[in-house]
Amino acid sequence: MRVRLPGLYIALAVVLAGLIHVVAVLTLPVLAPRDAHARLAALGPTNTIIQLPPLKPGQQVMPNMAPDVRYAMCLFDLSDGPVHLRANIPDELWLIAFYTPIGENFYTVVGADMKRGNVDLVVTTGDQSVADATGDSPEALENLLVVNSPANKGIALIRAPLAGPSRSFEAQRALEAAYCGQQRATAAPPAAATPLPAPAPSGL
Numbered sequence: 001m002r003v004r005l006p007g008l009y010i011a012l013a014v015v016l017a018g019l020i021h022v023v024a025v026l027t028l029p030v031l032a033p034r035d036a037h038a039r040l041a042a043l044g045p046t047n048t049i050i051q052l053p054p055l056k057p058g059q060q061v062m063p064n065m066a067p068d069v070r071y072a073m074c075l076f077d078l079s080d081g082p083v084h085l086r087a088n089i090p091d092e093l094w095l096i097a098f099y100t101p102i103g104e105n106f107y108t109v110v111g112a113d114m115k116r117g118n119v120d121l122v123v124t125t126g127d128q129s130v131a132d133a134t135g136d137s138p139e140a141l142e143n144l145l146v147v148n149s150p151a152n153k154g155i156a157l158i159r160a161p162l163a164g165p166s167r168s169f170e171a172q173r174a175l176e177a178a179y180c181g182q183q184r185a186t187a188a189p190p191a192a193a194t195p196l197p198a199p200a201p202s203g204l
Contacts, residue, residue: 037075037101037153046077046153047181051172066161070171074156074180078149082124085156087178089114090170091163098123098147099155106154107147121145125152156180 043061044050052061052071065071076083087096094111096119109119122130122144130146158178160171 037155040073040075040155043073044075046075047083049074049175049178049180051175068162070160070162070168070175072158072160072175072178076123076149076154076156076180078123078125078128078152081182082122082128082130083180083182085119085121085123085178085180087119087158088174089117089119090174091161093161093163095159096121097157097159098149099157100149100151101153101155103155106150109145119145121147123147123149123154123156125149 040061043052050073052065052073054070055065055067062071074083074085076085085096089111092110092112092114096109097105098107099105109121124130124146126148130144158175160175162168162171
């Protein structure tokens with residue numbers, strides 16, 4: 001059956017419009033003048049834990065923030081080498097999520113999956129050695145979690161849900177004890193963490 005010329009033009013126009021839409025969606029985050037990392041940079045320096053204020057109406061620093069959650073973040077920069085992140089995880093509901101500068105999540109640490117109450121991890125790029133951040137110490141490598149970042153810059157977000165109003169102070173203290181930065185001999189580790197409760201048996 002022969003296809004009429006106007007119908008063929010319409011089909012080609014629909015296909016072309018679909019391709020343009022896909023390309024626009026994929027390239028818009030990259031072409032944006034201020035990506036997620038650039039917008040959050042106004043809150044504090046890189047390679048430092050920055051505590052975000054409790055959520056208030058009209059003052060949402062990031063999208064989808066919850067009023068019953070406390071947040072802290074680190075805008076990491078790996079240009080001068082790997083970056084350490086240490087934090088207490090006093091609750092299995094806590095998580096640490098890692099994002100690229102344009103806001104794409106590439107790794108997440110969930111409190112319920114941890115076998116201990118504190119997290120010691122190092123963020124690197126593919127061409128950086130973990131030994132650069134640990135001094136090649138076997139003891140340091142034993143419990144170290146390595147996160148490979150696809151970019152030199154990114155965002156580490158600590159999300160601390162509050163199980164109740166009385167947990168606000170505990171969450172605040174744990175976030176204040178967190179550390180993010182280049183390895184330093186004088187960097188003090190966070191205070192001893194409260195052990196995580198054993199997760200409930202899953203029915204799956």
